[in-house]
Amino acid sequence: xxxxxxxxxxxxxxxxxxxxxxxxxxxxxxxxxxxxxxxxxxxxxxxxxxxxxxxxxxxxxxxxxxxxxxxxxxxxxxxxxxxxxxxxxxxxxxxxxxxxxxxxxxxxxxxxxxxxxxxxxxxxxxxxxxxxxxxxxxxxxxxxxxxxxxxxxxxxxxxxxxxxxxxxxxxxxxxxxxxxxxxxxxxxxxxxxxxxxxxxxxxxxxxxxxxxxxxxxxxxxxxxxxxxxxxxxxxxxxxxxxxxxxxxxxxxxxxxxxxxxxxxxxxxxxxxxxxxxxxxxxxxxxxxxxxxxxxxxxxxxxxxxxxxxxx
Ligand code: SAM
Numbered sequence: 260x261x262x263x264x265x266x267x268x269x270x271x272x273x274x275x276x277x278x279x280x281x282x283x284x285x286x287x288x289x290x291x292x293x294x295x296x297x298x299x300x301x302x303x304x305x306x307x308x309x310x311x312x313x314x315x316x317x318x319x320x321x322x323x324x325x326x327x328x329x330x331x332x333x334x335x336x337x338x339x340x341x342x343x344x345x346x347x348x349x350x351x352x353x354x355x356x357x358x359x360x361x362x363x364x365x366x367x368x369x370x371x372x373x374x375x376x377x378x379x380x381x382x383x384x385x386x387x388x389x390x391x392x393x394x395x396x397x398x399x400x401x402x403x404x405x406x407x408x409x410x411x412x413x414x415x416x417x418x419x420x421x422x423x424x425x426x427x428x429x430x431x432x433x434x435x436x437x438x439x440x441x442x443x444x445x446x447x448x449x450x451x452x453x454x455x456x457x458x459x460x461x462x463x464x465x466x467x468x469x470x471x472x473x474x475x476x477x478x479x480x481x482x483x484x485x486x487x488x489x490x491x492x493x494x495x496x497x498x499x500x501x502x503x504x505x506x507x508x509x510x511x512x513x514x515x516x517x518x519x520x521x522x523x524x525x526x527x528x529x530x531x532x533x534x535x536x537x538x539x540x541x542x543x544x545x546x547x548x549x550x551x552x553x554x555x556x557x558x559x560x561x562x563x564x565x566x567x568x569x570x
Contacts, residue, residue, distance in 0.1 A: 270297060270333075272307040272320040280306040291358040296330045297322035311358070312336040315415055331357055334364070337404060337411050338391035342367050343383065351383035362386045365404070375457040376408040376501075400439055400467050407460035408436045413500070416551060416562065417443045420498065420523055424448055428495040431515060433483040433508060438464035440498050441476045452494070454479040454486060483508050486515060493517035502527045502560050506534065513541045519569040521546075527554055528561045535563075542568040 275283040280299070287293035287308055297309035300320060309322045312335065324330045332350035334341040339362035341354050351364035363385035371378050380389050389405040395414050402409040417440055424430070424447040432441045432453045437460050441453035453476050455461055461480045468476050481489060483501075497512050499505045502525045512522050522543065526534060535545050543565040551560040 269319050270294060270322050271310040271313045271317040272300065272322065273310055273314070273317055274302075274305050274307050277301070277304055277306050280308070284308055291360050294331060296325055296328040298325055313412065329353060337402065337409065338393040339363065340365060340389070340391045340404065342380070342404070346381075346383070348383050355384040362391065363388055365389065371408070375460070377405060380405055395439065396443065398442060398471050400437060400442070401463055401470065402437055403459065403463060407457055407463055409439065412552060413439070420444060421447060423521070424496065429492065430496045430498070431486075431494040432498045432500075433486065433512065434499065434501040435464065435478075436460050438467045438476065438478070440500065442467055442471050442473050444498070445473050445475045448475065450475050450477065452477045452479060452490070454481045454483060456480070456482050483511060487511045490515065493520070495520050497522045499523065500525045506537065509537065509541060513543065513567060516567045518567060520567045522565040522567060524563045524565055525551065526561055526563065527558055529558045538563065538565055544568070
């Protein structure tokens with residue numbers, strides 16, 4: 260009998276030391292994160308455990324498919340919703356059956372677009388909804404994928420910025436969406452002003468403020484272009500998460516930040532240092548420029564941590 264070895268085109272995997280392999284495999288099964296259709300890889304003293312979704316520390320590997328098991332289609336998980344890039348109703352049904360926490364499988368029709376940075380979806384399997392709840396570091400966020408932007412991939416960034424906040428800071432989130440940065444940063448800040456142009460994002464942010472019992476986030480339905488005219492305050496820290504066109508708002512952010520304050524500016528870039536000259540021109544110093552994630556070949560999302568001149 261011929262044994263045909265089938266390989267995946269690529270899948271997220273978690274590298275663990277072989278002696279901790281079984282313990283980690285059980286933990287991933289418990290979290291519903293292990294892709295049981297793929298074989299565990301061995302590399303020297305390490306095991307690579309196949310994952311159903313990207314998570315912190317995950318890398319991309321080629322896995323062998325278990326004979327007799329169909330590999331699950333590629334997808335991104337947001338709470339109880341799996342987002343597939345392919346219009347594959349059979350794959351969607353298999354995906355839905357693969358983990359009890361999944362309620363809906365959708366097909367993303369096209370790219371994130373428009374001012375509100377949203378996408379259209381078609382439900383392929385499960386409950387006919389694009390609303391779900393996402394848990395992140397002890398917080399719960401209600402999101403509606405078709406109504407307002409949300410990315411679970413920014414959770415590490417939110418914790419990184421939270422760790423930099425000094426007690427009592429007043430923070431502005433210029434492109435706040437449903438409020439994940441604002442609500443998480445409010446744990447340390449004395450006040451977070453959270454502004455967005457999309458009314459549905461502000462509606463969901465109000466739900467999120469209530470369900471996380473947050474008492475120091477001020478939601479604002481406003482165009483970030485006008486914020487420096489509406490608000491006379493100077494902020495200790497500003498988050499600018501609008502990677503495709505955030506550069507258009509840098510002048511406003513510098514006007515709103517106090518001398519010596521910090522701006523976290525997210526941008527889509529294709530060379531390191533792409534915005535350094537502009538930031539210097541405005542009176543800022545780049546403290547760090549980090550890659551957040553890759554976007555397309557030769558382009559990535561970067562975050563610039565900027566110190567605004569103290570004079
Ligand atoms: N920070 C949020 C998060 O991490 O989930 C959302 C980021 S999303 C990439 C950008 C957000 O900016 C969207 O919610 C969009 O509605 C909002 N936006 C776009 N243009 C804007 C503007 N001129 N003023 C205020 N908000 C704007």
